[in-house]
Each structure stands twice: as C-alpha cells, then as structure tokens.
Amino acid sequence: MTYTKITAEILAEITQAVGAAQVFTDEESLINYAHDETEDLKFQPEVVVKPLNTDGVSALLRVCNTHHVPVTPRGGGTGLSGAALPIYGGVLLSMEKFKAILDIDTENLQATVEPGVITEEFINAVAEKGLLYPVDPSSKGSCFIGGNVAHGSGGPRVVKYGTIREYILNLEVVLPNGDVIWTGANTLKYASGYNLTQLMIGSEGTLGVVTKIVTKLLPKAQHSVLMLGSFAENEAACAAVSAIFRAGIIPSALEFMERRGVEWVVQFDNIKFEVKDGVNAYLLIEFDGNDMDTIFKDCEVVNGVLEQFNCTDVLFADTAQQKEELWRMRRTMAESVKSNSVYKEEDTVVPRAALPKLINGIKEIGSRYGFESVCYGHAGDGNLHVNIIKGHMSDADWKDRLKDGIVEIFELTTDLGGTISGEHGIGLVQKEFMPIKYSEIHLNLMRGIKSIFDPNTILNPGKIF
C-alpha cells in the first residue's frame, strides 16, 4: 500500500486542526512512539499527534483522509500484537490526553470515561464508590481503557464477569472521514439494528477512533478469598480447571502458572514464595461475594475437586498483602519471562476442557522444534498464554523454523475448537496466521466491513487481515 508522505503543507493543516502544542516531530517523540510491548518491533511515524478532544480527532482524520495519510491510533502502548505500530509511517495518533473520567453515575451504575484513562485508575475510582469495573488485564497499571476496547480485553475476572464486551454500552467514535457517531445507547439491552458497539470492540482501531466510552458497572463484592493449588503435573492442573465448573462453582478468577514462570517471577520481582520440589504447576483461584460463609463453602467444594486431581498443597492467602503478592506473581510473569530470555508470546484459547490436550501438544511441538515454553494464563476461560523461549534453538532456527512450530500450535488450537487470540488481538504479528482458522470468505467479510468504514484505508492499515 502506498500513502502520501507528510509534506510541510499537510503538517501545517494537521497543526491547524489540532493546535501546535499537540503536534510532535522531534526525534525523541518519533522514537518513543515507534514501538509498543510487542517483541522488539520498531516503526517510526512521521509525526506524533496528541489531540485534546473529539473535535481535534475529527479534524485530524479529515485532513489525513483527504490527503491519504495513514493514521495509527495508540493507547497506553502495552499491546502485544503490534496493533499500535505505525508500519506505514504517517500519523501516530496518541490518545494520552483523553484523561477524564467524565461521570460515575451511581444511580444507574454506569460511567462515562475518555479512552486515555489508565484502566487501574478507572477501577480504583469506581471502587471508591463501592462499584466494580471487572476488566483488569495484567497491564492494568499502564494500559488505557480505550486500548482495552480496541482489543476486546479480558483479564483474570472474565471467568466470572465476562470480557470488556459485556461492560461497554456505548461508544463515541470518530470515523476515518471525520464524522462522529455514538454507536449505541446507554442501556443494558440493545436490539436496534446492527450492533456497532460490539463491532467496534476488538476492531483494533481499524474502523474508527473511540473518543468516549460508556461502561456498565456492578456493585462490588465485599469479600474475596484467594487460594493457590500446587500440582506435580501440568496436565492434572489443567484437567482440574473444567472439573471446578462441573462441580457447580464459578470462581472470580482461575489462573494457571507453570513452575518455571513462577521461579522466574519470584526471582525477578523478589517475591517471598517457596517453589517446592516436585511441584510443576499451580492454579490460582479466587472467589468473591458478599457472604463469607458462601465463599468458604465454595472453597471447600473446590478443595475437594483439586484433591481428585492430585493437588499436593493448597495455600490460602489470608491477608490483603498475601493476596497482593500472589496476584503480583501472576501479573508480572510476562515481564519476568521477557527479562530472562528472547521470547515470543502466543495467546491461545480453547474450550476449557481441552486445556490438557493443548498444553501437552504445545510441549510436544516444542520438543520437535527445539524450543521451550513457559505457559500461564486465564485457564478458567481456556486462555493460555504461551511464552516461547529461545532456549537452545539456533538463531537461524529461531528466525526461520520457529514459524512452522507456531503454525502447528495454532493448528492444534483450531482443531480443539479454539482460536489464535483470546485477548491480545491479531494486530501485525498474528495476521499471517489468520488463514489457519479463517477462510478467505470469512476474511473477505472483514475486509468488506473495513471498506465501508474506511474506504481510503487510512486508519491503522496493515493490521488484522
């Protein structure tokens, strides 16, 4: 695809559209916005623009649409699929100045928030009013809620509370030609034509730029209990996952962690935790509710289930500090793996009872290709993050042969009824794998939808398909 380079005239129009203080062409800015958290990929934009409001985004997109300049929207820059990389140069549209929590409506249990708000700040702001916004990806301390919308984000609590899809009621969106719409209504139900809100969620900034977000909130549960089960085998730990639900229990989180991931994170983050001999896998299980007796009953049922799967040890986190440490262990795992080795992350998801087959298959594929892997993730949703570790693989194999191994992982995922991303998105780095799961007919429908919203293909081009 070829685009117009940003000339002095176009830059002047952009500056006119958003104000000079919002336009950055200095070397440092261009370098800073050339990457996100996806491996070591770097693509420099020609200009970084940080509009202040919806009008600014609209005016900017009008200019770029007219001149055929590509625009890559960016949230907190924590993405793992390269969706925010400006691979054709052009404008990097940073939403970082959309920082306002506009309204927390305690009557309706709804909030209106700008996309540049950091997810954790939003969670804390509603929690202060006794409310719950349950979408908390591991990157919650730095990701933006707008980026979460763009990727259909999840996090540990999906297992009980659902993904961000179930919390987004309405979106203000600037279309690539600068037009502004609200996608839906501020209601819990919606049967008024095609659901554009749901279509925007997970579209990775390719259909429009979200400038306001209306979310649903819930009353916050008053209590929670966290337990950690230790297992000798990955397979048994994974098999216990679906058995918990079959026993009638829906925990508020159910995470899987492999031994090596725990070893590395304990070291990396200086966490007080003993990784015992013979333990190879962990399940981190949280329950929440308003009644401690009920929670304890659920814990007992789950304890019984874990025993059936040869769980060797169960630890209950009693204090807030213990809970926080265990959660930190899980949340910092990606970072600690990254610090230990060259790696590549895949975001497999399957029906949850297929987890044992998935993890065994991944290890088997790895042994054939000579890579190791550290697996962890939201096991309750069947969502396993696979951190592929370079280990003893040669540089040449890592560069050339690894891809075949990844193809095999995704073929396995697909055969098990799953798909190639549960919550990280497709972006740049997974798009070559889309045909493993999706037919040309299917991908052409996506391309067609894109053409309706963005006929000039200026918005985040080169992503998804």
Added chain:
Amino acid sequence: MTYTKITAEILAEITQAVGAAQVFTDEESLINYAHDETEDLKFQPEVVVKPLNTDGVSALLRVCNTHHVPVTPRGGGTGLSGAALPIYGGVLLSMEKFKAILDIDTENLQATVEPGVITEEFINAVAEKGLLYPVDPSSKGSCFIGGNVAHGSGGPRVVKYGTIREYILNLEVVLPNGDVIWTGANTLKYASGYNLTQLMIGSEGTLGVVTKIVTKLLPKAQHSVLMLGSFAENEAACAAVSAIFRAGIIPSALEFMERRGVEWVVQFDNIKFEVKDGVNAYLLIEFDGNDMDTIFKDCEVVNGVLEQFNCTDVLFADTAQQKEELWRMRRTMAESVKSNSVYKEEDTVVPRAALPKLINGIKEIGSRYGFESVCYGHAGDGNLHVNIIKGHMSDADWKDRLKDGIVEIFELTTDLGGTISGEHGIGLVQKEFMPIKYSEIHLNLMRGIKSIFDPNTILNPGKIF
C-alpha cells in the same frame, strides 16, 4: 425494490435444491406463514421452503441469489416487530426442521444446537444435566433459539445473566450467496478480528441464515426465591428498581407490572390472585444461588429498600406452584392485553434510574393523545414494554395520530439515554422510527454492512433500515 417473481423454472430449481417434500405452495401454507405475532400484519410469500440441513439452505440461497428472489427467514413466528414477514413475497424460509440439539458438552459447559429448537426445550434439556441456559423470553414455549439469536433476545434473567449476546460463542451461517462460514470459535474469549458472531446477533436475518449455534452454559443455581412487592404508585415502584442495585444486590429477575396488566391477566388466564385496592404497580423479584442463607440475606436487604419506596405489601412465593403462577402472570401479560383490546406494543429501554421519568412521560403523552397504556417489563434492565391501548381513541386517530404519540415516546426514550428497542428488534414496524435515534451516517454504516454480506439484497429485504 423490485424482485423476480418465482416462475415455474425457478420453483423447479428450488425444488431441486431442497427436495420436493420441503417445498410448499398450497394456499394454507402461504396463509399460515404470512404473519407472525406482530399486530395484524399479513404478507403472503410465493412459496414456503423448509430445508432439512445446511446444504439445503445453501443450495436454496444460491438459487434465490442467482435469480434475485427475496428470502425471508423465519423462526417460531413469535416476533413482535414483523422481522419475519415476507413483505416482497418470494421465499419464506422456515427453519422449523432444524430441530436437533446436537451436543450438550458437560465437560466444557457448551452446547451445539440447531436454530429450530424451541427455546424452552433447550432450557429443559440442559437443566436435566444440572446446567443453565438463562435466555428465556416470554415466548420461550414457542419461539426458536435461532429467532432469539436474530433478535438479540433477552427475557427476565438478563438482569443477572445478560442477554443472548453473552451466551452465543459461535454460529454456522449461510451467507446470501450460499457460502457457509463459522463466525468465530467455541471459546469464552475471542480477539481474532472483527467479531462476526456479535454482528450476526440481532441482525434479524438480514446478513445470513444461522444453521448451527454454539452456546455457553452455566452451572444451574440450586435454589431460588420469588417475591412480589405491591406499590400504590408506578413511579415509586420504578424508583425502587435502581435502589435495589445501589444496595449491592443483583436479583436474578426484576420485573415491573402495572395494575391493569395484572387485572387482565388474572382474568384471562384464570390465575388465583387478589388485586388489592390501592395497589397500582408490582415488582416481581427473583433471587437465585446455591445457598439459601445468602438468598434470604439478599431478600432482607431488598425488603428494606422496598419499604423506603412505600411498598405496601410483600408476598413470598414458597412453593414451586406459587412461583410458577406468579411467573405465568408476567409471561402471559402480552397475550392477555392483546385479547382485551386493539393494541400496539413498543419496547422502550432506558438507563434503569430513568424508569420513573419514562413511565410518567408515557402516561403524560398518552393523556395528550387520548390513548391509554399498560406497561410492564424487565425493569431491572430499564426495559419497559409499552402496550398502547386503543381505548377511547377514534379509529381515525388510531390510524393517523397515534404515530405522532409513538414518536414522542421514542423521543423521550432517546432523551433519557435509551433506544427504541431493547429486545424485540426493529424489523418492519419500528424502522420508520430509527431516525429518531440514529443519524443518516449511522444508518448508512448499517446499509454498507448489509451490502457487503448481501450485495443483491435478497435476504430479508425491507427490514431495520
């Protein structure tokens, strides 16, 4: 729009495509499939086709797409917006032979089901395995699960469990040109490009024909309690609704019923229930869970809330029979109103704290236009079904002036942050009101999406926009 009439040659091709036993041109069939439950509208198809399987639907659509013959898919025929009416003649595609529950996967808590399965039969089949499929519209005894998908259906339990959107994981869909795709994956999370599953839900059979449905299931709660609160005023009952959630409680159902609706249904369905003097509105509130103590605690909290809103009486349904009678009262209400008067139903939905303003506004508009109304619905979701009663309105006013009143109701709904349908859909009868809420820009995006899926506009033409 003009379409090709079905000639003897085209009919032969259709017969060839699906088999002679699936093709009906007799007068009785054409009359039977000329209407759904929407008012007294009737549009006769040229032929009724009842394919046996996906291949049959695909072959049928190929023929119709080639010859430019309109195809109107139909589920159980219980729709209230006229979405299944073959307004341009052509083929009425009944999905009634898609009757198989293909799999109830108790390991993964998922099911695969054909679209012609009656919703209640599916609910009962999974309940026998201790599982819950919580989407139960009032028409559950006769509607099809495929129709529920097409309309994004809800029902009383949405308030705790969400709409059908949260339970549909994957769909097999025949596109208008006969191509077949699966829209997603059998997974609880999905971040693999545009979410075509969510786009299909609520698209009212205009984008493709659903031929298989993969649903999520939940463990079924073991206990439930049902209570009925009586109020002197509509407004107070409606105001209590949002207060219940603010008190931290999420009931499994929270329904509003006006006095006249209850009077009529008691008479119509011969229900043993005394409508006491001075009572003008009711809230029907259900709680479910695995622990009776917790449920009772929630009941107590809610009881306290109801008292603050001058609830005059609370009735607890103790026995299964009592529960069933109260639920029947709510479910049969539409039918009983229909049997009592010429009526028109609107499906307003607003943020739930706006319910008092909505109901007062509806009454005020009615008093200006001279119509009465019976209101009831899923108050916990802010979803109020407004049954407009002809009452003393003249035939001329009913025919000509009523529309202005409905416009005012929808303008009010929109002003309150709501939309013109929460769960019944737009179909034929609400499409003229879409511009009240949605701009031409917005509607053109919908039309554009339609053109991508159905460039020849053969599938359910004339609906939504």
